[in-house]
Amino acid sequence: METIVDYFTHIPSSHRSAILVGGLTFFFLLETIIPLFRFKKNRVKHTGINLFFTLTTVVVNFLFAVLILKISDYTVAHELGLLHLVDMPLWLFMLAGLLGLDLIGAYLPHMLEHRITFLWRFHLIHHSDPLVDTTTANRHHPLESVIRVIFTMAGVAILGAPMWIVMMYQSLSVILSQFNHANIRLPKALDKALSWFIISPDMHKVHHHYKLPYTDSNYGNIFSIWDRMFRTFTEVKDIKTLRYGLDTYPTKAEHSNLGRLLLLPFGRYRKPSPENRPEIEF
Helix, strand or coil, X not given: CXXXXXXXXXXXXXXXXXXXXXXXHHHHHHHHHCECCCCCCCHHHHHHHHHHHHHHHHHHHHHHHHHHHHHHHHHHHCCCXXXXXXXXXXXXXXXXXXXXXXXXHHHHHHHHHHHCHHHHHHHHHHHCCCCCCHHHHHCCCHHHHHHHHHHHXXXXXXXXXXXXXXXXXXHHHHHHHHHHHXXXXXXXXXXXXXXXXXXXXXXXXXXXXXXXXXXXXXXCCCECHHHHHCCCCCCCCCHHHCCECCCCCCCHHHHCCHHHHHHHHHCCCCCCCCXXXXXXXX
């Protein structure tokens, strides 16, 4: 355990970059071997748009990194936060920290983004992707990335999480987000077994279905416990019946144009309509 703590305490930036790039490359290649859907559209433009948003997400996280570090160092030095209320073994301290950051820094803001219209305006860029794959994992509007970082800082402060736990959580988040967004087909029994512990690909694909109530379910990032505990877990019998995208913004011009995606949160908001159908090509 001490080795793990030491590694994430001093994890080099090059290793963090390797996790991001290596994960994307691995799952991108895996999607060509065991795809859930065989998309007919040109993946180059689709990937380019999503990589742009991946870059903006990295930049936002980098800009707030010093502030997160200061919050973490202050709470640890003064033994503030829930993690410092009782003594516990290191392995339990680590697990509690990861679960807490997942709840406060990921599940909670994600759920609120679906329930508060102002926040949804920014999150809808993520859901506007009609061809969900591993590159969709970081398809976030820059201002949504800011919102997520604010909740992460709140989680660090409330928990009193040391930076090694923050670094471990962020590393796991990168890999598992790429995994559960990946356009891959796992054996149904394996996917179901995984979904009892982590967010599996099939579990998260339900969340990307274009119609309610499926869109407002399965908010988890790493651990599936929160969806089961708060009764936001949903599953479907046949995952291939799902269709991605948004019924409120169905046109290709709005989900495949970078400029329009950046400005989408500031336009006129359209409520879901049963007449709207996403224009999706598989």
